[in-house]
Amino acid sequence: MHWLALVLLLNSWVRTAAPSLQAPGFAEITRPAAGEAVRGIVTLEGTANHPAFDHFDLAFAYDEDPTGTWFPIVDAGGSRVVEGRLAVWDTSGVADGEYTVRLRVWPTEGVPLVTVVRGVRVRNLASIETPTPGPTAQAQPETPAPQVPTPSPTAATPMGSPQAPGGRVQVALLAGAIVGLMALAGVGAYAAARAAAHSGWGSARASRRAERRRRQRIHR
Numbered sequence: 611m612h613w614l615a616l617v618l619l620l621n622s623w624v625r626t627a628a629p630s631l632q633a634p635g636f637a638e639i640t641r642p643a644a645g646e647a648v649r650g651i652v653t654l655e656g657t658a659n660h661p662a663f664d665h666f667d668l669a670f671a672y673d674e675d676p677t678g679t680w681f682p683i684v685d686a687g688g689s690r691v692v693e694g695r696l697a698v699w700d701t702s703g704v705a706d707g708e709y710t711v712r713l714r715v716w717p718t719e720g721v722p723l724v725t726v727v728r729g730v731r732v733r734n735l736a737s738i739e740t741p742t743p744g745p746t747a748q749a750q751p752e753t754p755a756p757q758v759p760t761p762s763p764t765a766a767t768p769m770g771s772p773q774a775p776g777g778r779v780q781v782a783l784l785a786g787a788i789v790g791l792m793a794l795a796g797v798g799a800y801a802a803a804r805a806a807a808h809s810g811w812g813s814a815r816a817s818r819r820a821e822r823r824r825r826q827r828i829h830r
Contacts, residue, residue, distance in 0.1 A: 642711070667685055673710050680712065
């Protein structure tokens with residue numbers, strides 16, 4: 611019961627200090643929101659609750675009304691509402707314009723807890739304005755990356771190229787021919803060297819024979 615005593619003390623202070631009190635959680639309008647556009651039948655949602663709850667009322671007024679004239683939506687709601695439907699507001703007979711909606715939750719004693727939602731736009735005849743989209747960024751064309759040519763896997767390779775089968779055969783034949791020529795040149799050089807060696811040896815032998823015959827003639 612301590613919380614009830616605190617609430618009654620708060621109500622007593624409100625009664626002597628101020629005529630009304632904003633009280634989220636006890637008196638709260640969640641729909642429509644401030645600045646929302648509505649038309650036709652509108653469901654008002656929120657909370658109307660109090661430990662010493664007696665009733666609540668709903669009303670609306672012109673947003674810019676210095677006379678403080680309120681038009682009733684609900685005169686005396688007899689049931690508590692917690693995050694639910696407070697009332698149904700028929701705006702079909704309301705002129706287009708901007709309005710303030712007020713909820714008052716009355717306890718059994720003291721002044722009411724009050725909340726208001728300003729700037730509710732009734733648009734039964736006029737079209738509902740839509741937010742103007744901001745400027746959108748222009749997409750800049752991308753600079754194409756330099757194209758590097760790549761060989762096609764199916765491209766034909768010239769026959770003279772070493773990568774082609776025929777090219778490999780030609781290279782092999784050419785290498786074989788060079789090796790054969792080198793071998794023949796080696797054999798020829800060897801034969802010429804042997805012939806020269808034999809020729810020289812034969813000349814020396816003939817010279818010795820001639821010298822020997824000359825000496826024999828002298829002794830005779």
